[in-house]
Amino acid sequence: EDKVVQSPLSLVVHEGDTVTLNCSYEVTNFRSLLWYKQEKKAPTFLFMLTSSGIEKKSGRLSSILDKKELFSILNITATQTGDSAVYLCAVRLGNKLVFGAGTILRVKS
Amino acid sequence: EAQVTQNPRYLITVTGKKLTVTCSQNMNHEYMSWYRQDPGLGLRQIYYSMNVEVTDKGDVPEGYKVSRKEKRNFPLILESPSPNQTSLYFCASSPHRDGDEKLFFGSGTQLSVL
Numbered sequence: 001e002d003k004v005v006q007s008p009l010s011l012v013v014h015e016g017d018t019v020t021l022n023c024s025y026e027v028t029n030f031r032s033l034l035w036y037k038q039e040k041k042a043p044t045f046l047f048m049l050t051s052s053g054i055e056k057k058s059g060r061l062s063s064i065l066d067k068k069e070l071f072s073i074l075n076i077t078a079t080q081t082g083d084s085a086v087y088l089c090a091v092r093l094g095n096k097l098v099f100g101a102g103t104i105l106r107v108k109s
Numbered sequence: 110e111a112q113v114t115q116n117p118r119y120l121i122t123v124t125g126k127k128l129t130v131t132c133s134q135n136m137n138h139e140y141m142s143w144y145r146q147d148p149g150l151g152l153r154q155i156y157y158s159m160n161v162e163v164t165d166k167g168d169v170p171e172g173y174k175v176s177r178k179e180k181r182n183f184p185l186i187l188e189s190p191s192p193n194q195t196s197l198y199f200c201a202s203s204p205h206r207d208g209d210e211k212l213f214f215g216s217g218t219q220l221s222v223l
């Protein structure tokens with residue numbers, strides 16, 4: 001069965017901290033891995049990763065994929081209260097997307 | 110503005126009363142999909158469609174129907190809703206070409222079945 005597992009399930013940090021969110025997967029027919037941020041309702045796209053070892057960056061967020069070890073990490077540096085959200089990892093297999101359960105991040109001021 | 114539009118945003122209904130949640134996208138996307146989101150379970154795919162008249166089951170299709178008669182619309186039908194279908198539902202679309210797989214999500218429909 002295809003599985004996407006995110007850890008931790010939740011964490012609380014203080015503004016300015018750096019956080020690392022993890023996503024591991026056991027799937028057949030891997031095509032790509034995507035990260036989303038979900039604040040109030042609809043998830044919004046952050047990154048898509050297809051190649052191992054190539055870091056994607058957007059401001060304080062960055063992500064990298066390891067296809068040999070079957071995981072990805074999402075880093076957020078100098079966290080702000082606006083980073084509080086649920087972060088979702090999804091893996092595309094063929095024509096389907098399988099999501100992890102998400103990591104709830106709360107940033108305290 | 111490029112968007113995925115779902116209606117309604119909130120719906121309360123009773124067991125057994127047929128309902129339809131509409132979804133429309135204006136980006137000419139080939140791929141459309143429905144997900145339900147439940148606490149601790151993340152987003153689970155109900156059905157997806159690669160193109161007009163082509164639909165396939167996702168991971169949790171039981172109790173749901175879909176149709177794709179036009180490229181822009183992908184309604185979700187619950188013929189006989191039950192309380193275990195109370196959930197937050199998202200429609201999404203994507204160009205879904207290799208290298209362009211970003212999903213665009215609708216705003217969600219919170220469904221309560223009493």
